[in-house]
Amino acid sequence: MSLEKKDDFDHKGWMKEKDLTPVETTFLTALIWLDTRFRIVDYLEILETLYYRINLQMPKSHTEQYNLDNKFWYWYPLYTLGLFSTLAYIVAAISGALLGFYYAPSTAESGDATVAYEALRYIMTELQFGFMLRSIHRWAAQVMVAAVFLHMLRVYFTGAYKEPRELNWLLGIVLISLTMVFGYTGYLLTWDQLAFWAGQIGVEMSLSIPLAGEWVAQLLFGGFTLTQATLQRMYILHVFLLPFVVTTLIAIHIGIVWVQGIAEPH
Ligand code: HEM
Structure with a gap:
């Protein structure tokens, strides 16, 4: 104007x-x-x-409190690792939603494999750019795990977890754990040998929990052996529950950063 x-x-x-x-x-x-x-x-x-x-x-940062012109730390490149994690998550979410058009979580027999495995074979060998879509999804997932881990290291080494940011650190622990659950549930969806035995290890690990073991195995894997119930649970966790919970938690995590501002190194 x-x-x-x-x-x-x-x-x-x-x-x-x-x-x-x-x-x-x-x-x-x-x-x-x-x-x-x-x-x-x-x-x-x-x-x-x-x-x-x-x-x-909110306690003011050093540069804010003394009104210093030197805002050097706001441009510290390692502060972008959180954003990098978010971007990887968005790419994984979009490519995953597209993969969902072609995948079916079924252990029913189809030729000499299962419907789930057959869906992946179709995506990789017949669907136009299907191999690319799947690769983008897998790479985004791996990049996210790496970025989240590096982001956690940077928060630790710059002391950004200290007062008043303890809650965001704890929320971060929940987020890195859920990121790994995301990876695990996705890994099982291929329902090939690797997936099957990773699932078996999951069942054994759950069973090794004192007292609640059998209950946990039943809840997460739908039993003590791998069946249709297992694949269906992994699918709902991977494409419905986790996206909903993780998206909400990331929004709260970034909301807290927005309110508190980025910490300068302690
Ligand atoms: C899905 C995983 C995560 C996403 C998407 C995410 C995203 C972000 C973003 C965008 C920021 C602001 C920019 C930055 O500092 O890089 C941030 C800050 C922060 N994150 Fe995360 N984060 C995640 C996981 C974690 C983990 C695993 C921890 C630690 C256990 C953590 C603890 C923090 C803390 C304490 C801050 C504030 C840092 C400061 O004020 O300097 N976050 N996060």
């Missing part, structure tokens, strides 16, 4: 329309339309007040 002059306003004090660019007019029209129906401006103001109230109570 150009610098405001007296004759830019009409007799009621409203800015004359000629001064608005088409983008501004579209934005304002949409905002007014939504505001008339959902009072969104009121709610945005409440959120803004809340944000400043919370933010004012």
